[in-house]
Amino acid sequence: MHPLLIAFLGLLFGFIIGYAIWILLTFHPLKTQEISLKNHSLPGLHIFAFKERMVNSYIIQTSTTTIMIDTGIGEKTLHGVESLGISPADVKHIFLTHSDYDHAGNIASYPNSPLSVGSGEEQLIIKNVPRFGKKNFNAFGRDDYEIINEETPITVGDITILPVFTPGHTLGHTCYLVQKQYLFTGDTMRILPWGKRVPFLRFINMNHKQQLESLRKLDEFMETNNVKFLGTAHSGIQWL
Numbered sequence: 001m002h003p004l005l006i007a008f009l010g011l012l013f014g015f016i017i018g019y020a021i022w023i024l025l026t027f028h029p030l031k032t033q034e035i036s037l038k039n040h041s042l043p044g045l046h047i048f049a050f051k052e053r054m055v056n057s058y059i060i061q062t063s064t065t066t067i068m069i070d071t072g073i074g075e076k077t078l079h080g081v082e083s084l085g086i087s088p089a090d091v092k093h094i095f096l097t098h099s100d101y102d103h104a105g106n107i108a109s110y111p112n113s114p115l116s117v118g119s120g121e122e123q124l125i126i127k128n129v130p131r132f133g134k135k136n137f138n139a140f141g142r143d144d145y146e147i148i149n150e151e152t153p154i155t156v157g158d159i160t161i162l163p164v165f166t167p168g169h170t171l172g173h174t175c176y177l178v179q180k181q182y183l184f185t186g187d188t189m190r191i192l193p194w195g196k197r198v199p200f201l202r203f204i205n206m207n208h209k210q211q212l213e214s215l216r217k218l219d220e221f222m223e224t225n226n227v228k229f230l231g232t233a234h235s236g237i238q239w240l
């Protein structure tokens with residue numbers, strides 16, 4: 001083989017391995033557990049993380065109200081919820097960060113929980129716009145979802161949820177600030193093991209430029225609102 005070809009193949013191989021390691025470094029979801037809120041806890045508030053393969057979904061619970069952010073991929077998240085002593089029937093509302101299969105899976109298992117999703121996402125759900133070239137990629141198991149049109153606070157029992165539109169990863173990707181302190185970021189960002197926040201993977205983002213703008217918007221939002229906690233979908237949590 002020509003030495004130049006060997007050098008080229010060596011470089012290509014190195015690049016692929018390096019990129020794979022770079023991706024893996026940012027996929028480190030939490031195990032299914034109650035998250036210790038340390039000295040940032042509010043009275044009576046509990047936050048739980050559920051792991052299914054590479055993704056986390058979350059439940060936030062007060063003494064009277066339970067809400068869920070994303071529903072994972074399938075049965076494992078549901079079993080995780082039950083294993084921590086929470087009945088799926090107690091989930092008073094589900095907020096989806098977006099409609100990708102690893103965030104909105106098994107949604108039909110919560111038939112009595114009202115379901116909300118950012119307005120931009122509807123074009124994917126109703127199969128008008130393809131994702132990864134397939135029009136039914138983000139199709140849903142439910143059609144009774146509510147669309148969030150505005151970034152205004154939503155109240156469920158004694159929990160307040162402020163949606164923050166962060167399109168780019170998908171058309172209507174939305175983050176949620178819960179109880180004015182805890183921000184759930186879906187696939188807006190990944191976090192490296194040493195804490196640096198980086199955008200989500202370019203080749204999975206529908207509009208990477210928009211994604212970068214959303215990340216800048218979120219940085220400002222975090223600063224203005226003095227956010228103390230980030231719950232990501234694939235990189236665990238971060239205290240700020």
Ligand SMILES: [Zn+2]
Nearest residue numbers: 100102187233
């Ligand atoms: Zn995801």
